[in-house]
Amino acid sequence: MRRLLHTALALSAAGLLSLTLTTSAQADGQNVTIYTSNRAGVATFKPYGEHLLVNDLVGDGWSAVARLEVEGYGTYYYWDRQGAQYPALDIDLDFPEGHTVTLTAFLGKWAGTPDGGIDWSSYDHVLDSVHTTT
Template sequence: MKKFQLAGALVGAVALVGLASSPALAGTDVTVYGPSLKQGCSYASAAHFASYGEVFTVYDKCADGWAAVVKVDVAPYQSGGGYDFYIWNPNSADGSPVTVNKSYAEGTGVCMQAGSGEYSSGEWGAWGYWSCGTA
């Protein structure tokens, strides 16, 4: 019986050492979409947060004359619909995505909401739903 107890303790210790030396676990990626008002377009905009490297990418998904924009709220979250910053993609639907690199502590919550607007005036609207991930 003592052999089995010793073997069990040894397996448990090896598992703990393996866990302690493994790299940190990645967070949760998130993708959000802004609704389109133009027939034939599923979405006007999209944004993706990649938890590995904390990279935000904003896409203009519809040639509707509007730029893509995303609001970002990072924990601790703002109250009353607030957010920490926003990212525009004025490159049009045929242009390139806009990428922004940030750095957050592991486990930090990140929420986003995609919409569209007029880049030159800063007017925006047509927001999709907020969705959250973690760094």
């Protein structure tokens, strides 16, 4: 019985560990960065000054796309359509402090709509999204 209890506890601990390893990354009030699954695009949110950097890293005809969800303000899509040869697109935002921000990076083919043309399978399934606060 004692051995069975130890085994059950070990399996429970392993299950909890696997759950914590697969949850989204979070950093309160700190810069957060996330790549697309193939590392062809990257997005960084800097809460101090509310700057979003979106960078297309590979000249492959696809654009880097950042989806920024701000608690209480909605969801926004920002496209770096400049191409890989240019520096990161730096968007100066203005949100009040104390709101949770969720950032996800995708690739997309510009279709003239905010979310049209996004390859929804291009986000990093291991690091689904990153969170911080403004």
